[in-house]
Amino acid sequence: MAASVPISKTIYLGAFAHCISLANLEICARGAIGVDEQGLIQFVEKEISSPSDVTTKHPSWASAQIVSVDDGFFFPGFIDTHTHAPQHPNTGLFGKTTLLDWLETYTFPLEASFEDTRKAGRIYGNFVARTLSHGTTTCAYYATRHVEATNLLTEICLERGQRALVGRVCMDRLSPEYYRDADIESAIRDSKACIDYARKVDEKGEIVRPVVTPRFAPSCTAPCLAELGKLAREEGAFVQTHISENTGECELVKEWFPESESYTHVYDEAALLTERTILAHAIHLSKEERRLIKERGSKISHCPASNTALTSGCCPVRELLDEGITVGLGTDVSGGVSPSILEEARHAIWTSRFVAMSAPSAPVATLNNAAKLSTAEALYLATRGGAAVVGLEEKIGGFDVGKEFDAQMIRLGSVPEAGDYEGTFGDEGAGGPVDIFGFESPEEKVEKWVYSGDDRNCAAVWVRGRLVHKTARYKV
Numbered sequence: 001m002a003a004s005v006p007i008s009k010t011i012y013l014g015a016f017a018h019c020i021s022l023a024n025l026e027i028c029a030r031g032a033i034g035v036d037e038q039g040l041i042q043f044v045e046k047e048i049s050s051p052s053d054v055t056t057k058h059p060s061w062a063s064a065q066i067v068s069v070d071d072g073f074f075f076p077g078f079i080d081t082h083t084h085a086p087q088h089p090n091t092g093l094f095g096k097t098t099l100l101d102w103l104e105t106y107t108f109p110l111e112a113s114f115e116d117t118r119k120a121g122r123i124y125g126n127f128v129a130r131t132l133s134h135g136t137t138t139c140a141y142y143a144t145r146h147v148e149a150t151n152l153l154t155e156i157c158l159e160r161g162q163r164a165l166v167g168r169v170c171m172d173r174l175s176p177e178y179y180r181d182a183d184i185e186s187a188i189r190d191s192k193a194c195i196d197y198a199r200k201v202d203e204k205g206e207i208v209r210p211v212v213t214p215r216f217a218p219s220c221t222a223p224c225l226a227e228l229g230k231l232a233r234e235e236g237a238f239v240q241t242h243i244s245e246n247t248g249e250c251e252l253v254k255e256w257f258p259e260s261e262s263y264t265h266v267y268d269e270a271a272l273l274t275e276r277t278i279l280a281h282a283i284h285l286s287k288e289e290r291r292l293i294k295e296r297g298s299k300i301s302h303c304p305a306s307n308t309a310l311t312s313g314c315c316p317v318r319e320l321l322d323e324g325i326t327v328g329l330g331t332d333v334s335g336g337v338s339p340s341i342l343e344e345a346r347h348a349i350w351t352s353r354f355v356a357m358s359a360p361s362a363p364v365a366t367l368n369n370a371a372k373l374s375t376a377e378a379l380y381l382a383t384r385g386g387a388a389v390v391g392l393e394e395k396i397g398g399f400d401v402g403k404e405f406d407a408q409m410i411r412l413g414s415v416p417e418a419g420d421y422e423g424t425f426g427d428e429g430a431g432g433p434v435d436i437f438g439f440e441s442p443e444e445k446v447e448k449w450v451y452s453g454d455d456r457n458c459a460a461v462w463v464r465g466r467l468v469h470k471t472a473r474y475k476v
């Protein structure tokens with residue numbers, strides 16, 4: 001499924017769901033979405049009584065291709081606002097470590113091995129295919145410090161047609177000498193080489209864009225951060241980094257940047273806090289730091305699975321949202337244990353329950369219910385919220401006329417009237433993990449998918465109207 005295959009005018013027929021605001025999930029049981037040859041949504045019908053209704057209303061679409069779903073729904077593609085492609089082989093390997101010893105034990109040795117470009121190509125090809133198969137149509141990737149391997153990730157995303165931000169990782173301290181930028185000049189030169197390459201292969205940045213990537217403050221000296229801030233400004237590029245993930249890391253930042261008022265000020269002083277900045281984690285920020293982030297218009301990637309696996313903490317997402325900060329979800333592989341944003345949405349919901357339960361000495365009556373995220377809110381973070389984090393809110397995140405069609409076809413299958421289930425479960429043909437009995441409302445079907453669905457339910461995936469992933473369950 002190369003990205004160069006032309007697309008034809010298509011009507012996507014059947015149920016669809018998307019978030020129209022943070023708390024409002026719209027579900028249309030009998031919908032139709034018209035997508036033109038450029039992948040742009042030309043019409044959205046929310047209540048059709050028969051397929052011929054659509055062509056009666058839109059006669060010039062009479063010969064359009066029809067893609068229909070009758071046991072599921074179309075949903076916007078997921079947006080992963082923070083993950084590490086080279087760490088994919090380490091997924092599930094973290095023991096009882098926390099951030100700093102995890103980096104040393106598991107992460108730096110694996111990333112350093114991306115000097116071997118063949119190995120990098122194998123892992124990147126696998127990871128991009130894997131994220132696509134989970135419905136991720138846009139992904140903000142950390143790569144490694146290697147120019148060749150980073151450019152290979154850029155090429156793979158472009159070839160597979162997955163929207164991506166690809167960042168060469170910068171670090172001039174903390175990591176072992178064998179995996180560190182030799183000096184600031186080479187860090188900037190190599191980062192610029194990756195930016196130039198991404199802009200050469202995708203001039204307009206329609207699919208792949210480069211992103212300036214200081215690993216995190218402890219990995220970079222103040223002059224290195226300042227040069228990266230300058231580079232981002234000169235290039236008009238996005239910035240991605242980690243912030244306030246783990247208390248040990250926060251102590252290190254205090255110790256190594258004694259003149260700075262806070263962790264957030266370290267980035268601000270280097271001109272790294274811009275409207276195009278993605279900050280991953282943001283767990284232990286003070287109110288004043290969050291105020292500064294809001295003022296600068298920087299965005300936050302919430303990575304709850306990783307925050308739990310590495311015992312980093314529970315990010316108070318409700319407070320971030322109430323303060324008007326833009327938030328999306330990040331899988332943060334391999335701190336996180338899955339490439340799935342659907343799973344991350346579940347983790348966001350569970351984490352919000354833990355925040356609710358950590359109200360001081362809480363009998364049920366004093367639960368902090370306001371902290372809880374609803375299913376709709378988690379799905380919003382996974383789509384429209386994520387789109388705003390990566391600067392694509394005008395283009396993707398929902399099914400609106402004028403937006404580009406980034407979508408997944410969710411199929412749920414159904415439980416037969418009577419059956420002997422021996423040997424059925426685990427079989428691809430069984431319809432995936434969600435049991436639909438036929439008496440569920442459209443809302444209940446979406447809820448059941450969110451809480452027990454996985455990639456077996458993701459039958460096909462489109463980016464800008466182009467089919468970029470399909471399974472045997474996808475039939476036109």
Ligand SMILES: Nc1nc2[nH]cnc2c(=O)[nH]1
Nearest residue numbers: 107215216242306332335
């Ligand atoms: N989760 C996570 N946090 C980091 N902080 C610095 N590097 C990393 C990383 O690779 N993963």
Ligand SMILES: [Zn+2]
Nearest residue numbers: 084242280332
């Ligand atoms: Zn990360």
